[in-house]
Every structure is written in C-alpha cells, then in structure tokens.
Amino acid sequence: MRERLTARVLLFDGGGRILLLKGRLPNRPAHTSSWFTVGGGVEPGEGLFEAALREIAEETGFTDGVELGPVVWTREAVSVLVGGETVLLKESYIVARCHGGEPSREGWEVYEHDFIDDIRWWSLEEIAATTERIWPERFCELIGAAARGDHRGEPLEISVAQVTG
Secondary structure: OEEEEEEEEEEEOOOOOEEEEEEOOOOOOHHHOEEEEEEEEOOOOOOHHHHHHHHHHHHHOOOOOOEEEEEEEEEEEEEEOOOOOEEEEEEEEEEEEOOOOOOOOOOOOHHHHHHEEEEEEEOHHHHHHOOOOEOOOOHHHHHHHHHHOOOOOOOEEEEEEEEOO
C-alpha cells in the first residue's frame, strides 16, 4: 500500500474561528458528508509547510498574511482516495492563522467541486454544539488547545483508523 504524506491545516482567522470544508466521496449522497480541515497531499519535491501553503491558496484563495505555526497533531489512517486508490495517509496537522474573509473556490480542481459541498468558518462554540461529523477523530475535543496556542513539545498522535468515506 502506498503511503501518502499529507499536510492538514488548522486555519484560524483573526476572530479565532477555524475554516472547515464539508465533503464526501464523489457521487455519494450529501448525507454521507463530513467536515474536515484544509489540506491535501504533499507533492514530490515539496516540503510539508510548502504543501500547507499551497493547499491554503488552492482551497481558499488566501495567500497574503498567512502565518504557519507548528505541527500539533499527527495521524495515520487507511483511506480511499477520490480516484479509488487505497493509501496509508500520514497526516500532519499544522496550525495556521490568516486574516479570514470569504474563501474562494477558484483554485479548486473539477473533482473538488463535485465532492466538496460546503466551506465555512466555525467558532469553537459552534464546534462544541454540533452533532455533525468532523474529522479527524477527537477533533472537537482537541481543537480548543490548538486555537489557544497550547501546543508544547511533540505533536499529539491522534489515532490509527480505517476511513472509507
């Protein structure tokens, strides 16, 4: 099984809200959607932080005033990619801050318009109150510490899970 290094971004605006996308595997009904962070695979020859900045630009259009912080979580999971390939995701969750605003979908690939149903800023209170599924596991439990900047030492390893959409 191929390993896929992935840069996931905990992208906060100036008001402490985090940007999440809601998506599902293509051609699946909307009720199978989950919320997840900005991010994606690290390209050949690209570093983790370079990938994070590229993914922020592609998925949100934000390029000015983006500040990357540390990797606060890591996670490994077997997952099925949009094209049907099963891979071992090796995710690193990076804290980032930006000015915020309305995200742009101009940098999205055609398949992303099919599989991403929504994108919006969430307050910590909204996250605490939601019954919707948010990935990764323990997101709702851990996001407060990341938002406050309470991330000392080595990144927290979240879990190993089977993810099939």
